[in-house]
Amino acid sequence: MTAVLRTDRLTKDYGRRRALTDCTLSIPSGRVVGLVGPNGAGKSTLLQLACGLLGPTSGTIEVLGGRPNSGPAQVAKVGFVAQDTPTYAGLSVAEHLTLGARLNPGWDAGVAERRIAALGLDPAQRAGKLSGGQRAQLALTLAVAKRPQLLILDEPVASLDPLARREFLQSLMEFVAEQEASVILSSHLVADLERVCDHLVVLTAGRVQVAGDVEDLLGSHHRLTGARCDPAALPGGQELVHAGHTAKQSTLIVRSTAPIDDPAWVVEPLSLEDVVLAYLTEAAGRPRVLEPQR
Amino acid sequence: MTWMAWRQFRGQFRPLAAVVAVLLVAFAVTAAQITDLRRVSGSTELFLADLKEGYQAYLYQAGSAALFALPVVVGVFWGAPLVARELETGTHRLVWNQSITRTRWLAVRLGTVALATAVVAGVTTAGYGWWASPIDAAALDRLLPVNFGTRGLVPVATALFALAVGTTAGLLLRRTVPAMAVTAAVVVAVQLALPFAVRQQLVPPVHTTAALDMGNLSSMGMRSDGTVRVIGNFEEPGAWILTNETVRPDGTPFERLDDPTPCTRAADTPKECEKAVAAAGLQQSVVYHPLRHFWPLQLVEAGVLLAVAVLLTLLSFWWLRSRVT
Numbered sequence: 001m002t003a004v005l006r007t008d009r010l011t012k013d014y015g016r017r018r019a020l021t022d023c024t025l026s027i028p029s030g031r032v033v034g035l036v037g038p039n040g041a042g043k044s045t046l047l048q049l050a051c052g053l054l055g056p057t058s059g060t061i062e063v064l065g066g067r068p069n070s071g072p073a074q075v076a077k078v079g080f081v082a083q084d085t086p087t088y089a090g091l092s093v094a095e096h097l098t099l100g101a102r103l104n105p106g107w108d109a110g111v112a113e114r115r116i117a118a119l120g121l122d123p124a125q126r127a128g129k130l131s132g133g134q135r136a137q138l139a140l141t142l143a144v145a146k147r148p149q150l151l152i153l154d155e156p157v158a159s160l161d162p163l164a165r166r167e168f169l170q171s172l173m174e175f176v177a178e179q180e181a182s183v184i185l186s187s188h189l190v191a192d193l194e195r196v197c198d199h200l201v202v203l204t205a206g207r208v209q210v211a212g213d214v215e216d217l218l219g220s221h222h223r224l225t226g227a228r229c230d231p232a233a234l235p236g237g238q239e240l241v242h243a244g245h246t247a248k249q250s251t252l253i254v255r256s257t258a259p260i261d262d263p264a265w266v267v268e269p270l271s272l273e274d275v276v277l278a279y280l281t282e283a284a285g286r287p288r289v290l291e292p293q294r
Numbered sequence: 295m296t297w298m299a300w301r302q303f304r305g306q307f308r309p310l311a312a313v314v315a316v317l318l319v320a321f322a323v324t325a326a327q328i329t330d331l332r333r334v335s336g337s338t339e340l341f342l343a344d345l346k347e348g349y350q351a352y353l354y355q356a357g358s359a360a361l362f363a364l365p366v367v368v369g370v371f372w373g374a375p376l377v378a379r380e381l382e383t384g385t386h387r388l389v390w391n392q393s394i395t396r397t398r399w400l401a402v403r404l405g406t407v408a409l410a411t412a413v414v415a416g417v418t419t420a421g422y423g424w425w426a427s428p429i430d431a432a433a434l435d436r437l438l439p440v441n442f443g444t445r446g447l448v449p450v451a452t453a454l455f456a457l458a459v460g461t462t463a464g465l466l467l468r469r470t471v472p473a474m475a476v477t478a479a480v481v482v483a484v485q486l487a488l489p490f491a492v493r494q495q496l497v498p499p500v501h502t503t504a505a506l507d508m509g510n511l512s513s514m515g516m517r518s519d520g521t522v523r524v525i526g527n528f529e530e531p532g533a534w535i536l537t538n539e540t541v542r543p544d545g546t547p548f549e550r551l552d553d554p555t556p557c558t559r560a561a562d563t564p565k566e567c568e569k570a571v572a573a574a575g576l577q578q579s580v581v582y583h584p585l586r587h588f589w590p591l592q593l594v595e596a597g598v599l600l601a602v603a604v605l606l607t608l609l610s611f612w613w614l615r616s617r618v619t
Contacts, residue, residue: 051391055616072393082387088302089383095301102297103392139388146393 002065004029004150004182005050010059012045019045021206022059027184027199031213032176034193035186036276037203038284043186044083046203047154050184051080064149076106079148083155085139089128093121096138097145104146111178112145115171133164137171144175151175153185157192169196190273202276204283210255214272221275224252224265235262242278253278295394299406306371307410314418317360320353321425328428338432345429354429357422361444362485364415365456369481372407373460374473377614381468400614404607408457415453419446434532437588439489442534446589451596451603456481458603462610488595494536496594499581506540506576508568516567520554524571526578532585543575 005027012020020042027033035043048054049061052069061067066074087096093116101107116123119137121130127138136156143151153172157165173196176183187193193200200217202209210217221241228250231243238260242253253270254260260267270278328350335341345351377400380386390396423430423445430436436445443449459480464473506526514524524540540548551557556570583591 048387053387053390069395072395072398075391075395076393078391080387080391082384082391084384086384086388088385088388090305091301099298099301099389100392103295103389103394105393142388143391 002029003027003062004031004064005033005184006062007046007049008060010046010049010061011057012042012049012054013057019206020049023203023206023208025201025208025211027182027201027211029182030180031182031199032173032197033182033184033199033201034190034197035184035201035203036190036193037186037188038280039188041188041203042206043188043203044154045206047080047152047184047186051075051078051152053080076104076146077149079143079146079151081136081139081143081151081153081156084159085132085136085156087127087130087135087138089126091127092123093125093127093130093138094123096127096142097123100142100145106147108145108147111147112141115141115144119171131164133160133168136160136164136168140168140171140175144179147179149181151181151183153183155186155188157187165192172196190276194272200272200276202279204280207283209279209283210275217275218270218272220255220257221270221278222254222256222260223268223270223274224250224254224260225268226250226265229264242282295399295402296406298389299403302403303372303406303410306375310367310371311410311414313360314414317357318417318421321357321421324350324353325425328425332428332432341432342429354426357426358441358444361419361422361449364418364449365452365485366478366481368411368415368453369456369460369477370474372411373457374464374477375470376403376407376461376464377610378464378468378470378473381464382470396614397611400611404457404461404610408454411453411457412450415450419444419449434585437532437534437583437585437591439493439534442489442493442588442591443485446592447596448592448599451599452481452485455484455599455603455606458606458610462606462613465610465613492598493591493595494583496598497583497587497590499536499583499587501579501581503541503577503579506578508572512538514568514571516557516564518558520550520558522548522550522557522567522571524548524576528578528580528582530582530584534583534587536581536583537579538581539579541577541579543577545577545579548574548576 003026005025007023007025010020010023011018023046035046037043045054049056050063050068052075055069063074064077066077068074068078091099097109097112097116100112101109115137119134121134121138127135130138140153140156157168160168169192172183172185175181185193185196197214199213201211226249228245228248231240231250231252234240234252234254237258238254238256240252241255244251253274331344331348331350332341335344345354380389389399430445435441443452456477460473460477463476463480464470467473467476506524510527512525512527514522516522525538526540528535528538542548551570551574557567
């Protein structure tokens with residue numbers, strides 16, 4: 001299976017500020033990948049590197065086997081919905097579709113028109129008069145009708161209300177079902193991604209904390225609760241992600257592929273949000289006990 | 295991509311094209327009246343005097359003002375927003391992710407606007423030159439700084455140069471309004487620098503020296519300290535005079551007589567001073583461009599402006615490919 005996105009020690013500086021540090025990743029194809037991390041973690045930087053809007057400072061990045069921004073053929077393979085879903089305020093919905101048709105040899109006019117009709121958008125309406133949700137849908141339509149092998153979305157739902165958010169993610173899933181393309185979307189909210197993603201990358205402060213299929217992540221992370229102890233005493237094969245202590249009790253988030261059957265611990269499974277939060281809190285350096293989610 | 299380039303440009307194109315169209319119609323309608331006036335007036339002096347009386351003087355000035363303003367307007371309203379507005383509104387992230395490289399995107403967008411600029415500036419300067427040709431033939435002042443920049447090829451070259459300045463400024467500054475301000479400042483500065491500091495050198499001027507004719511002076515003045523300022527007339531039709539100096543026989547600038555007495559307060563009448571100056575064997579030294587330098591100067595100046603425009607455009611493409619994020 002080929003990787004849709006492969007990076008090796010990828011680093012990006014903005015002047016003196018380092019936005020992405022030695023990022024090494026390999027994302028298999030056919031996945032809906034969630035890229036999660038707090039604001040300023042480097043999510044946008046990574047996605048813009050992937051679609052060729054940015055060039056790396058050092059390291060390499062390969063998308064669908066090609067270098068991003070290496071030519072029109074490469075751009076044609078990747079659809080991108082940028083942060084805040086920009087559209088031309090002065091152009092109508094229909095003119096946006098003309099734009100897509102004129103600039104993309106692989107344009108699927110049928111898909112575009114069906115989507116616009118299904119969304120109930122007036123083709124004569126100027127994009128500047130659309131609501132945030134409608135604009136996001138228009139931007140998604142442009143990216144989807146180009147029939148990309150990889151669709152990249154940068155915080156597509158961040159500025160949308162909950163209803164528009166759900167509708168947007170629904171259309172996204174319809175696209176995935178229809179076209180069997182890979183998708184990478186970023187968010188700082190796990191809840192947004194939980195519903196749609198089957199692969200997750202956690203990014204904090206420009207570094208990849210963990211990456212893997214959601215099922216594997218859920219199966220390999222455990223919450224251990226027991227009498228207070230030194231987390232360094234964990235057996236081999238169990239990797240400590242996060243430790244929290246009260247006077248008598250220790251709560252550990254542990255990564256282990258093998259099942260844990262030590263009777264000293266109460267072992268509980270974790271939700272995806274718990275796993276992400278464990279990595280985020282650990283990276284932020286704030287000790288905090290994670291309560292089980294109900 | 296041409297569809298997109300035109301769709302984004304037409305809103306800026308139409309108002310300027312309309313103004314130019316109105317001007318051209320005015321030229322077309324009134325051209326015959328100018329030729330008639332020329333025939334009826336008889337002498338060139340009467341013709342030029344008659345022109346000053348009529349509405350033609352306003353149209354003449356309007357055409358001149360339009361041709362000086364055109365490059366500024368093109369640079370500010372066509373050039374500066376070309377890339378800056380995309381970067382400002384984030385739409386570059388939309389359009390650069392269609393199946394097109396950003397190099398091709400800029401080539402088509404800039405090419406469309408450059409073509410429109412050349413056509414609009416070209417028809418304006420051609421129409422104005424044609425309309426004003428009887429006036430130019432009578433007044434012989436095409437070479438003077440007030441007219442040179444509104445005739446021939448220079449307006450077209452200046453407008454294309456302004457477009458390149460605007461585009462580059464927008465790309466480097468990434469904001470429309472500051473880019474507009476910088477563009478206006480640069481274009482106006484260049485329009486002023488050309489006649490005052492640059493144009494003179496573009497083609498070697500003619501240098502003549504002749505005996506100063508005391509019967510044909512443009513001015514003469516003397517001060518109590520014996521300093522005498524005397525300037526002869528230089529009459530060559532259509533010439534653009536750069537310097538007109540009075541020099542001694544050895545070529546040094548003339549400031550006062552060796553014996554200044556006839557030109558001080560001690561002298562009885564100015565006549566005495568004039569007589570003494572006439573006897574000093576002074577020369578009139580003139581540096582100027584004759585009217586026949588009009589086209590050589592036009593070609594060189596247009597060439598210089600276009601060369602700078604090309605360099606700025608190359609810089610823009612390089613910047614767009616390697617620097618813009």
